Amino acid sequence: MPADTHDAVLSFYRVRQAMGAIGIVVPVLLVGLSLAGYAPLPPALSDYYHTPLRDLFVGTMVSLGVFLLTYLGHREINGIVTDRTVSTAAGLGAIGIALAPNRTLDPCLPVPILMQTDLMAAIHVLSAGVFLGATAVFCLVLFPRAGRTVPTPGKRRRNQVYRLCGWAILLSLAGLGAYFLALGPEARCAIRDLRPVLWLEVVTVLAFGVAWLVKGRGIRALNDDRHDPRDMPPPRDG
Template sequence: MDDDGGVQKVRNELVLSFLAVRRAIGALGFFLPLALLAYAVLWPEPLRTSISAYYYSPMREVFVGTLIAQAVFLWSYEGFRPDAGEWITDKAMARLAAVSIALVALVPTDGPDGPCTALECIAGPGLSALIHVVAAGLFFAALAVFCLVLFVRGTVDGPEKAASNRIYRICGWTIIVSIGLIGLLFATGLDDTLARVRPVFWLETAATFAFATSWAVKGDSLRPLTRAVIAASR
C-alpha cells in the first residue's frame, strides 16, 4: 500500500508539473501582445508593423525576455511518453518550438542601422532576417501540431474532452490561417501597401492568442471557456 501511495504521489506531482508548465506557456502567450498594445496606448508612439519590430523599441527587454521564458518552459515540457517509433511527440514538438522561439528572440528581424547582435554579426543581415522568419514559421507550425495532433489525442470520454478538442482545432486552424495570410502579405507586397493598418501585427497577435488559448485550456486555466463550448453544443 505504501508503494502504491508513493507511485500515486509521483503521478499527481507529474500532472501538477504538466499543468503548471502549460499554464505558464499560455500566460506568456497572452502577456506579450497585451503588453505591446498597452505600450502603444500609453506612450505617444504608433503601433509597430509587427511584434518582432518591438525589438527596436524601449520594449526590447519585454519582447526578448518573454520569448526566452517561453523557450525555457517549452524546452522543459516533456509531455506524455510516446509509443515506440512515434516521431510526432510532445517532447519533439516542444523542443522544436523552444529552439525556434529562442532564435526569433536572438536573431531579430530587419531594423534600423545600429549595433548587431552576436548572431547577426556572424550570419550577416540577409541570413539573419531569413533565420528569423523561418524560425518564427517553425515555432507556429510546431504549436499548430500541438493543437491539431497532440492535444486532441486520446479517447473522447465526455463532453469536456469533446469541447476541449473543438477549442484546440479552432486554435490550430487560426494559427495556420494567420501565418498563411502573413506569408501572402509578404509574397504580394501587401504588407507595405497596408502597413497603415498593421495587418502583420494583428495576424501575429491572433496566432499568438490562439496558441496561448490552447495551452491555457490544456492547463485547465480556462475552464469557463470549455464550459461555454459545452453549453453551446447542446
C-alpha cells in the first residue's frame, strides 16, 4: 500500500492499542497501589475518586472518553448500531463516570444501594451503565463482524477473544445487578469485606482493555499475515 496509507493504518491501530493498554494497566495499577499502601482499597473502582489516587482514576476515564469520542471506526451508511454511535455513547459514559462522582453508601443500610438521591450520583450510575453496555456491544456485535470477506484464521481467533470479553462484561454486569438489586442488607453486609463490586468492575475494565488491544493487532499470535479489510481505517475525501 502507499506509504501515507500505511502510516494511517498504523496510527489507526495505535489508537486502538492505546485504549487497550489503558484498560489493562490502570485497574491493575490502582489496585496494586492500594495493596502497596498508597491508598485504601475501596469497595468499587469508582470510589477511587475519594482516595489519593483520584487524579489517576479521573485522568484515565477522561482519556478513554476522548479517545472514544474521536474514534470513527468503519464508515457505514445504514444502521444505528455503528462504530461511530457506539463509541460516542461509550465516550460520553466514560467522561460521565470521571466527572460525576458516585456517593459511597454503606452496604449494610436497608435502603437499596442504587437509590441515589443526588443528581451527580445518578449521572454516575447512568454513565457507568452506558459505558459498560456500549463496551459489550463492541465486543459481541461490532468487533466480530467480518465484512465482505471470508474470515481468516486470525480473524476467527480474534472473534473468540472478543466474544469471551463481551460475555465477561455481561456476566459481571449481571453480578453487579444481583448484588445491588437482589441481595438484602444482611447479605451485602456479610460480604462487603470481599469487595465484590470492585472485583467485578475490574473484570469489566480488563475485558474492555483486552478486546481493544486485540482489535489494534497488539497481540501478534492472533494476527494474520495480511490485513482484514474491516480493520482498515475509513476512507477520507481529499
